[in-house]
Amino acid sequence: CRVPVIAAIAGACTGGGAGIAACCDIRIGTAATRIGFPIARTLGNCLSMSNISRLVSLIGPARTKDLIFKARLVEAPEALALGLLNEIVPDVETLQRRADETAKLVAGHAPITLEVTKEAVRRIRRTLSRDEGEDLILKAYMSEDFREGMDAFLNKRAPNFKGK
Template sequence: RGNLVMSTLESVRVPTIAAIAGACTGAGAAIANCCDLRIASPSARYGFPIARTLGNCLSMANYTRAAALIGFARLKDLIMRARLMDAQEMLACGLLSEITPDEESLPTRAQSLAEEVASLAPLTLWATKEALRRVRDTMIPEGADSDLIVACYTSRDFKEGVEAFLAKRKPVWNGE
């Protein structure tokens, strides 16, 4: 179901903009990855700390979206160390278009960016979005990750991760 939401967001004919303030993790990061442009305040943090929190995995579509934006090596580093990038690192690796001076100016800048993009040739913008989405989609065979999703989401570790998250305690992993 999550992939349907992400695909729907990517299929919007007009460019989409993510305005990021504070933590942008998990599903929030996956949604931001589906947007065409991303801007953030200096407080922004981005990543998938799932190896520390829930013990689950991303879908191949979400891994591919993230890797297309930040590279495979950086994505592995984020996930395998359960770390978050700060706004400066996000900008340096190309995930962000810009960082606003502060959190208060983020909505205004997002609005002005939307107006700037809306003034451009809509068919060019749509064709570019669609072409890049199609290129990325050729990299993922349908159902290629079902065994990975089932292994993680039906595991004892995932159950432990959810219970620990809800209880606000550190999970005890056992690899099962």
């Protein structure tokens, strides 16, 4: 997307939603916002190589592993400190207003500057291609653990992962 994208995040933002939020240029959350990738304790799958690359670029390799390995959701103040949020507002009503204000502010700036800055940052970040991680994606999604995770999720029970 050539133009800046602003995410207004209220409540829990997990898994795919957190991946989408990480794609955004500016992320504003409420005091109740929690962000994370609990896939290691829920579905037993994995993020795409693009999402892992993006997350590593955003918060670093150690923090990426910490979030995914521990399958934890971080509260808004920690998300702000990590760089998962750019700003915290008190509530949902304020969130929408602040997102609108931010969008108007950014939209009033030089479009070419915004576009080339986004592209420069994209070029600087090394993003793994889909092909570079296909073996990892297949390993996770074709595993017995993933089938168990899906069954457990759909039946609202704790999964019993076996590493197969």
